Amino acid sequence: MVLEKEYQVYRNVCPRNCFCTCSMLSYVRHGRLEKVAGDPLHGFTRGRLCAKGYAYVQRVYAPERVVFPLRQEPRGSGNWRRISWTEALDIIARKILEIKGRYGSLWPIALYVHYGHLGLLHLAVEGFFDALGFITKIQGNLCWSAGLEANLLDMGSNLQPDPETMAKARSIIIWGANPAWTALHQMHFIDVARRLGALVVVIDPLITATAAQADLHIQVNPGGDGALALGVAKYLVERGWYEEDFAKKYILGWEEFRSYLQNELKYTDIYRVAGVDQARIEELAKILVEHRPVALWKGMGLQRYTNGGQNIRAINALAALAGCLGFSGGGLYYASLQTWDLFNFHARNWSPPPGVKGEHRYLPITRAGEGLLAAQEPPVKFLWIARANPLSQAPDPAALQQAMSNMELVVLVDQFLTSTSQYADLFLPCTTQFEEWEIIPSYWHWWVAINQQAISPVGESKSDLEIAWNLSARLNELSPGSCNFPTGGDEEEWVAAEFNPYVYQLLGIKDYRELLQGPRKLKMPERGGEPSFATPSRKYELFSAKARQAGLPALPVLASPLSPPPPYPFRLLTPHLQGGNNSQFLNLPWLMSGSREPVLRVHPAIADKLSLKSGDLVRVYNDRGELVLSVLVTQRVPPQVVVCYQGGTGGKINRLLGGVETDLGKEGAGAPAPAYFETFVNIARI
Amino acid sequence: MRNRVFLLDITRCIGCRSCELACKSEYHLAEGQSFRRVYELEWLTPEGLVVLYLSLACNHCEHPECFRVCPHRTYRKRRDGVVIHEAGRCDGCGRCVQACPYKAPQFDQERGKVDKCHFCYARLDAGLLPVCVEACPTGALNLREGEENLADTVDKIPGLPDPILTGPSLRFRLSGRLKHLLNRPNILGSFL
Known part of the structure; x- marks a missing residue:
């Protein structure tokens, strides 16, 4: 048992791509x-962690964790041998310089980074390559791009209220999100609101853990969410139950939109696309009108189409009309980066x-493999992957794998031999948050906590920042002046360098070290008073000229979302798993022992038709690939949908993805995201 | 005598498993061992699909079966009701594993011994909550002492053994739709 007096206690922050950004x-x-616990001084996470958070001790000391630099020869063989940091950095630095000499350009050097770690100091990877010169960058975000651009088109900015104030709402509409699994700590604020009488509505094609507990669950068709919203908007307009003053004063395109709802949009089309009936539309409309204020949470799921x-x-x-x-x-x-x-x-x-x-060359992330293969004059010869496991998580892993096979050198920075590591030459082991200093803001709540180094790096692990310093040092030894990135430093000083007087003012502190006493909440500027929008018209843009320019x-x-082609009648949904964060954590016995994942969830009606029972193996296939999964028969998925929670198949499921993109995503994220949920498969009993 | 009771508010449990993992982390449990487990149950009713989560550990019974069947007297019951297993004398015979209707004692392959939840008694003695209760993000899992605040709770729900058998220190709070639905006998069948 862990009693505090026998231990040194440090403050850490969970850096995973998650809403909660817990203080630990x-x-x-x-x-x-020996132990991690929640930090009771953090007002949003309130001293609790999720199951994954409590598993960190096992993650830090997992026998599978790689803690020395490794070299794989040949690539794909699994024949890894330990090398020294000196050797690893020398190989990389010489390759960079050789490529630069050969091509007279750094475009043959490509960088693939994502959000496996959210810390600001981990952005040193980008800083290092920018300090080197102009390279090829994989651009975009696999997750939130469509929703982000939609928000920017409509409102000009992507801001949101303090999520703790959700506790004061009279109704909470959770639209396409499953916070019981993916934003655990928000459930407390939802529960508080509910105990004070708020209604909780969940709109989701699946009966998720969140939906199971809702006062009202609307089982919308996958991708039919917009249709449902327009149906409710039409109903509100027809009854005059909307904020007319607000609409007239602050909305651009109000008349056109009203005319569209009243004269062009037909309920029959809404029912067909949304898969809901008039009674549900009325029910939702009445809640929006009668239970104000309304907190409306748009999840990531409904924009993956x-x-x-x-x-x-x-x-x-709908939110604009209903005054929420x-x-x-x-x-x-x-989610917001405010x-x-x-x-x-x-x-x-x-x-x-x-x-x-010069300038960087950008390749969109949805087609990274294709882009890397096709890049010419000069071609890409060197790939650095950090904070990412694209062969598990990205679309079209086959093309990416081929692109990696064509490289002269692939460097991967990680902690475990992931799916992606198979096609890397060099594996550089990086530290966990317990072994480094960091500052990690949240894209959800308004708290800021500091991450201090609690233990020495395990083995020879180094932080992304230290790797960047060391590599810059080696480059400058071999070719003085070749890299502008510092060649050394103190991590804590780099934490200090992320702060400025305005952050200090909002946090009510004078020095970052005050955060060692406990996390602080940012006193963000009030958004009350006169509504204002950062759009070209300074109004809420129901009519967006920018959208029209983009051909939308x-x-x-x-x-409508895509319809299943006849040979592949089931839509495959791959939402987030409870026990993992994308592909992370799924290797830990504490979390996964006894887990049924990965399984394919199938509705009983489909199971009956195909004579399937739970535990049977099926081939899940389409024209792009196939894999074998065990079946779990459950009422919690609709008949036309099969579900395999993502991450558990080591990327095999992503080989089935349809290769289509979201309609929006360029503004904000730089490129559209993969339309993950537009994947159609057939299943056959083995 | 202070009888401590785990009180699970079923309408607030979302099955997040923080309790289960906080315990594993605190005691560095072996692979496959969970002193506390979260069960996910779903059944179809005329009113629609009902999903509920049950977080269960050792219930520190008034008449513990583990205590009764152990040939090496490795179990003892403290004055405050906590049932402790002294793993030192345990030879892993597994009779308690068979006997416990709640499947609380678990065999550890590596050590060849059985172990189970001890209510974090050292924490209780230090005035702290059990780690599972402390970790619960929604306040579904609680600790109650004596008879206080048990008025609106029930001691049985379908699917679990009849409490009359061993007198478990476990109560449930139900509200809303679940209260109505769980009032039917044997709807779930035994899931343990």
């Missing part, structure tokens, strides 16, 4: 991490050496 206390004895951006625009439009944009209680939630933007990004913002001119409807109009 780590208990260390004889230099070893070819009409994903339209889905979000339609829901935003968040200027007087309630509000519209998604607190991130306050920091300095010292680790990221570096420029090439003086005199180096200017108004949020009815848009």
